[in-house]
Amino acid sequence: MNTQTLFKMQKALDGHIESQHNLEQEDLFDRKVLALLVEIGELANETRCFKFWSVKPASEIDIILEEFVDGVHFILSLGIECGFEDLTEIPQSKSDELDATNQFLAIYEHVQKFRTSRNKEDYMQLFQSYLKLAELLGLTENQIEQAYIQKNEVNYDRQRKGY
Numbered sequence: 739m740n741t742q743t744l745f746k747m748q749k750a751l752d753g754h755i756e757s758q759h760n761l762e763q764e765d766l767f768d769r770k771v772l773a774l775l776v777e778i779g780e781l782a783n784e785t786r787c788f789k790f791w792s793v794k795p796a797s798e799i800d801i802i803l804e805e806f807v808d809g810v811h812f813i814l815s816l817g818i819e820c821g822f823e824d825l826t827e828i829p830q831s832k833s834d835e836l837d838a839t840n841q842f843l844a845i846y847e848h849v850q851k852f853r854t855s856r857n858k859e860d861y862m863q864l865f866q867s868y869l870k871l872a873e874l875l876g877l878t879e880n881q882i883e884q885a886y887i888q889k890n891e892v893n894y895d896r897q898r899k900g901y
């Protein structure tokens with residue numbers, strides 16, 4: 739995935755949100771980590787991949803995509819916090835193929851590792867594992883980019899309306 743446009747859009751949105759809420763001087767890293775963990779949980783809930791006690795199907799693709807790109811927002815935002823927005827390419831993950839449940843659990847581990855180290859290698863692994871999940875969920879790069887652009891605009895709208 740070519741991430742340059744997304745990093746640029748995310749940086750502008752984050753700057754806008756921070757100035758709206760007078761947060762330019764605050765360290766938002768841990769709050770963004772928690773926000774990401776919550777978004778990953780919301781996505782898991784919509785896929786229902788772990789709900790062995792239920793026969794209901796996953797939510798519609800548009801709902802899954804919207805939840806997925808909420809996570810993309812916070813991953814990009816955390817990358818910007820660490821000065822990694824020059825990353826142009828996130829290479830495909832070389833790790834073993836897992837089912838969706840185990841991929842979610844692997845992502846949670848990558849988030850924790852990156853939270854502690856804040857290094858680029860762990861960041862790339864987190865991003866890669868999240869994109870691997872997209873593949874498992876049947877989402878294409880094009881769908882993700884379009885859904886990201888749409889949700890980015892919704893996020894501005896919400897700020898305008900006093901969200």
Ligand SMILES: O=c1ccn([C@H]2C[C@H](O)[C@@H](COP(=O)(O)O)O2)c(=O)[nH]1
Pocket residue numbers: 751752755807808809811812815889893
């Ligand atoms: O600094 C921030 C704070 C929030 N969001 C976006 C990411 C998600 O798309 C959305 C999450 O909002 P909730 O729907 O969870 O309130 O806000 C950002 O991009 N940057």
